[in-house]
Amino acid sequence: MNKKAFQDCYPEELSHCYGCGKNNPDGHQLKSFWQHIDQNNLLESTTIAHHMPDKVYTAIPGFVYGGMIASLIDCHGTGSASAMAYLSQGREMGSLPALRFVTGALNVSFLAPTPQGVELELIGRFSEIKERKVIVDITLSANDIICAKGQVIAVLMPDSMVK
Amino acid sequence: MNKKAFQDCYPEELSHCYGCGKNNPDGHQLKSFWQHIDQNNLLESTTIAHHMPDKVYTAIPGFVYGGMIASLIDCHGTGSASAMAYLSQGREMGSLPALRFVTGALNVSFLAPTPQGVELELIGRFSEIKERKVIVDITLSANDIICAKGQVIAVLMPDSMVK
Numbered sequence: 001m002n003k004k005a006f007q008d009c010y011p012e013e014l015s016h017c018y019g020c021g022k023n024n025p026d027g028h029q030l031k032s033f034w035q036h037i038d039q040n041n042l043l044e045s046t047t048i049a050h051h052m053p054d055k056v057y058t059a060i061p062g063f064v065y066g067g068m069i070a071s072l073i074d075c076h077g078t079g080s081a082s083a084m085a086y087l088s089q090g091r092e093m094g095s096l097p098a099l100r101f102v103t104g105a106l107n108v109s110f111l112a113p114t115p116q117g118v119e120l121e122l123i124g125r126f127s128e129i130k131e132r133k134v135i136v137d138i139t140l141s142a143n144d145i146i147c148a149k150g151q152v153i154a155v156l157m158p159d160s161m162v163k
Numbered sequence: 164m165n166k167k168a169f170q171d172c173y174p175e176e177l178s179h180c181y182g183c184g185k186n187n188p189d190g191h192q193l194k195s196f197w198q199h200i201d202q203n204n205l206l207e208s209t210t211i212a213h214h215m216p217d218k219v220y221t222a223i224p225g226f227v228y229g230g231m232i233a234s235l236i237d238c239h240g241t242g243s244a245s246a247m248a249y250l251s252q253g254r255e256m257g258s259l260p261a262l263r264f265v266t267g268a269l270n271v272s273f274l275a276p277t278p279q280g281v282e283l284e285l286i287g288r289f290s291e292i293k294e295r296k297v298i299v300d301i302t303l304s305a306n307d308i309i310c311a312k313g314q315v316i317a318v319l320m321p322d323s324m325v326k
Contacts, residue, residue, distance in 0.1 A: 013224070016223060017223070018228045018230060024219065024221060056187065058181055058187060065181045065182055065234075066182070066266050066269065067230060067235075067237055070230055070233035071229070071233065072230075102273070103271075105273065106233060107271075110267060
């Protein structure tokens with residue numbers, strides 16, 4: 001169950017995201033997984049991702065730039081939303097029709113400078129689970145210190161975005 | 164006054180940001196300018212930036228990915244905050260000691276898919292101007308349609324981030 005990343009279950013034509021698409025060779029290719037599944041209370045389930053930003057994504061030398069942090073939180077959020085949608089419907093991740101989410105709103109608080117050269121850990125928690133809307137609260141840590149907190153309000157991808 | 168981009172006035176050692184640093188050859192190198200200065204009411208002043216995202220920054224084919232949009236809003240926000248700090252103190256942009264801002268919080272609402280292959284326009288407005296904190300509200304438009312709105316709570320860079 002935990003072997004395949006959420007993003008690797010996206011349909012091929014929806015896998016070009018610079019932040020997390022396996023079909024974007026230039027991008028970050030973030031990979032998110034279940035950390036814990038609570039079948040009795042889905043809101044208690046958590047997701048996890050690890051990522052080492054490339055050294056070009058500098059803010060000032062030694063620190064990761066905010067756009068990278070926002071991007072990781074964004075993609076972990078939409079990935080977690082998709083996985084939760086499948087889980088809550090009792091469907092296998094990636095089965096068709098695809099449950100792919102986009103970001104309606106992204107809020108990030110930068111709590112401490114995020115050091116470069118350190119693998120970052122993202123943990124996702126759920127504060128709302130609806131069929132077409134999932135809210136994911138995310139922490140981003142480096143060396144076990146929370147550097148940023150974010151919230152992703154993810155909405156089921158509208159048909160207009162799928163060709 | 165409007166000839167030199169805000170980001171090109173940052174100190175050399177603080178010009179490596181992937182989003183806007185002139186010393187980061189891999190990055191976006193966003194350039195922000197004054198659109199309008201109201202000396203009688205600084206809150207009525209506005210800033211502007213234009214940027215054409217590289218084609219690699221895909222969400223799904225045809226659309227710009229959210230991390231890129233967040234990054235542009237973030238860097239236009241901190242740049243606008245810096246420019247406003249200089250303006251409000253009656254100092255020349257870039258004069259020392261540097262007034263460089265970092266992001267305390269970034270909130271982005273994605274209102275419509277942002278098309279690729281279109282020059283994006285960012286407009287910044289100010290809702291709070293304090294010595295160490297400036298709040299910038301930003302719209303991001305493509306083809307005169309607002310695709311995203313954001314707010315950047317920018318704070319004067321702490322000494323701990325400057326080596």
